[in-house]
Amino acid sequence: MTFKKGTRTSNQLLYSKLCPLIKVEPSLETSIGQIQLKRPVMLASGILGISLDVFNRLHRSGAGAVVTKSLSTEPWDGYPNPTIFSVKGGGWMNAVGLSNPGAANFAKMIEPNKDVPIIVSMVGSIPEDFELMIKEFENCKVTAYELNLSCPHVAKVGLEVGDDPELVKKIVSTVKNTTDVPVIAKVGLGTTHYLKTVGTAVESGIDAITAINTVRAMAIDVETQRPILSNKFGGLSGTPIKPIALRCVYEISSKYDIPIIGCGGISTWEDAVEFFLAGASGIQLGSAVGDNWIGVFNEINDGILQYMKKKNYSTIKEMVGLAKKS
Amino acid sequence: MTFKKGTRTSNQLLYSKLCPLIKVEPSLETSIGQIQLKRPVMLASGILGISLDVFNRLHRSGAGAVVTKSLSTEPWDGYPNPTIFSVKGGGWMNAVGLSNPGAANFAKMIEPNKDVPIIVSMVGSIPEDFELMIKEFENCKVTAYELNLSCPHVAKVGLEVGDDPELVKKIVSTVKNTTDVPVIAKVGLGTTHYLKTVGTAVESGIDAITAINTVRAMAIDVETQRPILSNKFGGLSGTPIKPIALRCVYEISSKYDIPIIGCGGISTWEDAVEFFLAGASGIQLGSAVGDNWIGVFNEINDGILQYMKKKNYSTIKEMVGLAKKS
Amino acid sequence: MQRNHNHTTVVTVEKVIDETPTVRTLVFSDEVMSNVLPGQFAMVWIPGINELPMSIMISSESGKAAFTVRKHGPASTGLFNVKVGEKIGVRGPYGNTFDIKSGKLLLVGGGTGLVTMMRLLKFVKPSDDVTVLIGAKTKDEVFFEDLTNSLLENNTHKVLISTDDGSYGEKGFVTELVEKLVNETHYDGVYVCGPEIMMQKTVQSAHSRDIFVQASLERMMKCGVGICGSCCVGEELVCRDGTVFDGDYLTQNKEFGIFHRNKAGILEKY
Amino acid sequence: MQRNHNHTTVVTVEKVIDETPTVRTLVFSDEVMSNVLPGQFAMVWIPGINELPMSIMISSESGKAAFTVRKHGPASTGLFNVKVGEKIGVRGPYGNTFDIKSGKLLLVGGGTGLVTMMRLLKFVKPSDDVTVLIGAKTKDEVFFEDLTNSLLENNTHKVLISTDDGSYGEKGFVTELVEKLVNETHYDGVYVCGPEIMMQKTVQSAHSRDIFVQASLERMMKCGVGICGSCCVGEELVCRDGTVFDGDYLTQNKEFGIFHRNKAGILEKY
Ligand SMILES: Cc1cc2nc3c(=O)[nH]c(=O)nc-3n(C[C@H](O)[C@H](O)[C@H](O)COP(=O)(O)OP(=O)(O)OC[C@H]3O[C@@H](n4cnc5c(N)ncnc54)[C@H](O)[C@@H]3O)c2cc1C
Ligand SMILES: Cc1cc2nc3c(=O)[nH]c(=O)nc-3n(C[C@H](O)[C@H](O)[C@H](O)COP(=O)(O)OP(=O)(O)OC[C@H]3O[C@@H](n4cnc5c(N)ncnc54)[C@H](O)[C@@H]3O)c2cc1C
Ligand SMILES: Cc1cc2nc3c(=O)[nH]c(=O)nc-3n(C[C@H](O)[C@H](O)[C@H](O)COP(=O)(O)O)c2cc1C
């Protein structure tokens, strides 16, 4: 006896709890606070994130939502190359310098969008920057806004904002007053403890937290004796940071009652499940696209489904935070 | 024309600068402030670090110095297993819980030592802990003390101390007043920005900095749905943290005029050279022993020597910090 | 340790050949790069200056490869100025390659797009009848003519040059020549690499006559591996899905021949 | 994906056999563990309880392996109490193995040290003349006697038991029997695994008569991979340099048979 996807009722769920032998067809739907997604695996900000056509392709390939490249009020060229490279010990390092077409250009481009859940990521130095950008998206279907408080390699935005609790408070409050769309704060490892930034954002009314961004890092070419990135410092992403990201999700979910999106080094369904068990209701990935290309979304979706079948879960929610009980 | 190891004179060095075609046989000797070592590659604290016999073997195998397991005033059993495991995405995670025989037992054990440069690592919660332990080593040949201000998984010591600037100040001052042996502070990523901890230690008279310790992390077993380590949280080490450690060394050496020992994910001679170029005068490694076993010390020594020959350096010093000039 | 194509390998430039006043070929030793397929490219690091995508040029010596670079903005000028004995970094090869047909082949190259065509010529069979079109603005900018002839010495072949100003070869745009040729002959395969308008017109001419045609595209590239998104053309990423696309696809693409993106990712008209 | 022996694989216990009131064998399916060499061990995770080193027991069924555990402190008791259908984690195999000689062989096992000997028996040749000594405190604690006989059914062999209290087999310590046997016969190889004093005396008896002897050692183990240092015996790490050492080395070691380290790493006398 199976039920079709999307037709489960709470009665059927109850039934499956009482009679564990009756397998309920699992669903990948998840809600991160007010954000409802058909699939829990999202594209992280900054990866392939500048074209609506590509968003459509990613969505068809299994991404439950796509997060845009972090946008600024004006277009930015970013840093000269090298801006991205594959780290010898695993993972990727980048200092793209937040190159982006600017919020206005971007909003125009995604206006035709109907199908893809788009989460608009933004960077700015003052609350007004964010207010201004949100206005640009008035005519767009935006699933959520993500405030990038954690880019580790661009001055005056990102971590420099996230590390300043007063500014975080002002930005979150302003944005929450500007829009009814859910607002996510993306945190990372900066000079102020990230849990403090999370606390400030939560107090100021944030709807969800994405954790984490890349971790500030460096690599030097021994032959030419200079840092590889043109910006010298960059952000480490991919498998190396997964254990760090996972502990952050676990720490946040242990301390605050706030929906969490896990991000950092996720490349397999096991990774995704680890983040759910640690307390995330959704996940984002970026580097895995570089490693395994676009098929990675459905590979992970399928793996999660198999796991849910084996464990007899019908919803993602059932596994969120389970590791904290042990 | 070559010179035997250890017979170089400053005249010869000068000569080689004037006539670059005359190759000077490079030397692996290095000094980290007052600490003089025959080879720049050290065993990091906590790895194979509880027996003098093993120290002897490591020294013969190419370690320029060995750092002991972090010692406490009393013996500690540490956490139950699992305490150490190999991370799927690379590297190792551990929460050994600072198990150690206690300073007194340990001091007795290393009393016979004459040959091995031993750096005694210590943890404690108050300045008196460190004072007491140093007294135990009165009859031992100690090359330096390393204050572990950065263990990320044991309460009341390590990072909990390193994150408290007032305490760091008191501990460093006390230790500096207790002994004439050089004192190193080992820092890591905690809730207070590590550069602040470095600053406090430098102001309080520290002789050198080791950067970095493991990075707080977690892994969850999806089958049993619980954190793998018995302590839940542990410290990530090995290749994943190398780019992070390297940026810390670069940041410290850019901001403070203090000798630095680089540590974190070093497993090849290229890694070692990257740390020298970033500003370290010596390096430590731990996880690479787990990956490549004890031969790793001489492999790295040999690689550094080849590199020095190719670049025509006669001393390690010549390459320290070069990447900052580019 | 096996070489990971995503990790930069530092090589030394061994020879520099001036092809035209603004185009130079830099030769270096690299077994991997010497054996890549036509259409594939490398990310080339000029330490302290920039990193940019470059088609990988053939070399007459085995185990060697080259880049043929036109001096343009700061990045390509940086590469152009690299001297013998200096070091550059290479990673790759990246990208797919052409489907090489047999029979009557037409190769169309403009500017440094010829680099890709030279490598393609390494893969034609002696039985193929090969026509190569070289387009340039003016006589001074024509290069690789002799090389093309020598690579094809065992084939039935033709090498046709057109210059915009008529200072050498036929006068006019190379695409006019293409239109003429595909009208006369049903080629088994047409291959093109060069300025986008040239590629777009060539694809149009061939595809409208049901002739198999493929083009190797260029876009702004930062990562070369499908992460940054800067090289997108419609739904495709040139670095990972390309560089080679065929006529069927290209004639439906909304951006090919019309838009490309600048460094900020803003669409700009050609 | 190929299995990395350092990553824990979760397996389900399929069968539990009571060997004695305090010793149980837990059988599970695992191709890798079913094929390890004698002297090798696994790190066994009992979720929520502990992880401890265990020799890998043979199973009569192919593709299966087992652990034979004596209930002792909390960790081993946790493993002892695992029921059929419950999950444990295994990583490994770790460690080296015996040099297996031909001819007259003497195998000496005490307690769960017999596990190693059972696997060694899988590697003897039909032409070998094999004597197995099983030592135990008392009759109740004797196990693997029938198994030993059946593993050796194609060999010339003897299975001798000694119990400290004489309740079964010969009375006395197994090491007295060893001394007697090596005095009578020049064995081609002597192999021992069990309590350290037993191993130390066996090594002594054989080595002093120039008989080739090897012992598989146990020490406190945390990592199993040569990182934590807790398993050191002199300059060696049992997990990485052992578990098998030979007589030449052991008779010169300052700690073998005398000291081991406790959880804090403090030397304790046996
Ligand atoms: C697959 C591929 C192969 C190429 N092969 C060659 C070749 O063999 N010879 C050659 O001379 N040129 C080649 N190019 C173009 C080359 O990469 C540069 O883009 C061009 O030289 C202009 O550089 P610039 O000095 O103006 O860049 P700058 O203005 O200094 O800008 C530097 C950065 O922008 C990028 N960039 C700028 N314009 C472009 C563009 N049109 N396409 C891609 N990236 C751009 C560069 O990669 C670099 O990172 C190729 C491009 C691609 C995509
Ligand atoms: C290579 C090797 C193979 C072994 N094979 C077997 C076997 O097949 N069957 C069996 O019953 N036992 C075996 N042991 C011993 C077993 O690992 C336990 O040490 C023993 O069961 C005592 O555990 P406990 O319950 O008292 O541990 P506890 O007191 O609960 O302590 C738990 C921790 O201490 C460690 N520990 C405690 N004592 C020892 C010790 N003497 N040696 C190593 N670690 C110790 C354990 O690994 C564990 O991490 C083996 C040991 C080693 C080193
Ligand atoms: C090339 C690149 C560009 C990125 N740009 C952004 C960005 O603009 N905004 C942002 O919030 N995060 C950005 N990130 C961080 C990712 O969104 C993500 O947090 C990080 O890469 C960790 O996830 P991963 O390990 O799955 O890649 C970028 C990452 C990479 C690799």
Ligand SMILES: Cc1cc2nc3c(=O)[nH]c(=O)nc-3n(C[C@H](O)[C@H](O)[C@H](O)COP(=O)(O)O)c2cc1C
């Ligand atoms: C098993 C283990 C135990 C450790 N114990 C200590 C310790 O007692 N004191 C300390 O300062 N650092 C300890 N560390 C951290 C290491 O000294 C080192 O800083 C870290 O592992 C990074 O270096 P690596 O990547 O070369 O291992 C330990 C690391 C490991 C893996």
Ligand code: FES
């Ligand atoms: S160049 Fe980055 S995606 Fe193609």
Ligand code: FES
């Ligand atoms: S058990 Fe850790 S070194 Fe042997």
